[in-house]
Amino acid sequence: MLDRKPYHHGDRRRALLGASLDLIREAGIHAFTLREVARRAGVSHAAPYRHFRDKAELLAAVAEEGFDRLTAAMRAAAAKSQEPFECLQNAGLAYIEFAQEHPEHFLVMFTVNVDENLHPSAKAAAHRCFAALLALVTVSQDARQLAGMRPETATRIAWTQVHGIAELALRGQLGFGNKQELREFAKLATQVFGCGLQLTASCQC
Numbered sequence: 001m002l003d004r005k006p007y008h009h010g011d012r013r014r015a016l017l018g019a020s021l022d023l024i025r026e027a028g029i030h031a032f033t034l035r036e037v038a039r040r041a042g043v044s045h046a047a048p049y050r051h052f053r054d055k056a057e058l059l060a061a062v063a064e065e066g067f068d069r070l071t072a073a074m075r076a077a078a079a080k081s082q083e084p085f086e087c088l089q090n091a092g093l094a095y096i097e098f099a100q101e102h103p104e105h106f107l108v109m110f111t112v113n114v115d116e117n118l119h120p121s122a123k124a125a126a127h128r129c130f131a132a133l134l135a136l137v138t139v140s141q142d143a144r145q146l147a148g149m150r151p152e153t154a155t156r157i158a159w160t161q162v163h164g165i166a167e168l169a170l171r172g173q174l175g176f177g178n179k180q181e182l183r184e185f186a187k188l189a190t191q192v193f194g195c196g197l198q199l200t201a202s203c204q205c
Helices: 009-027 034-041 055-078 084-101 103-109 120-142 151-170 179-199
Strands: none
Touching (some): 084 103, 084 120, 084 151, 103 151, 151 179
């Protein structure tokens, strides 16, 4: 079977990533195969191996793209304010909204175990995403708007909060009828998070 389209190198890779997301959206990650991705992309069964070693490497590429997009979304949202905690809060809301708008990326990002040795660029993208959140937490602490615990600890607390909301919302377990209700809840929850950390200002966790 020959490729059905005269893809340029970058175009074919982009097509394979797009087909991967379509397959995950329709059939779930457990039905993911390179053969089916190739079929959906309109290329030969051998074509994916010109870009990815195996299925794990293709999924790592999907995860990398997702982390980079999430990082960009959080930074763009944070930049809408000059007030440190509001910047952090905006980034948290953007995290939850990203999960709603890109559920396939989000699933792969936090389901696939990205091997740091085999997929260093994907792992680096995940680290950049955490670093973006860490930077916002650190600025809020410097402005005395968050407790003076270790920045990494405060960042993990912030991350687990917004990630939990994002996961539950994706599963339809929060009971909200629309995205606006979810956003209002998330805004309240992140505000409570900030107040909670203020109350633990003496904590040396």
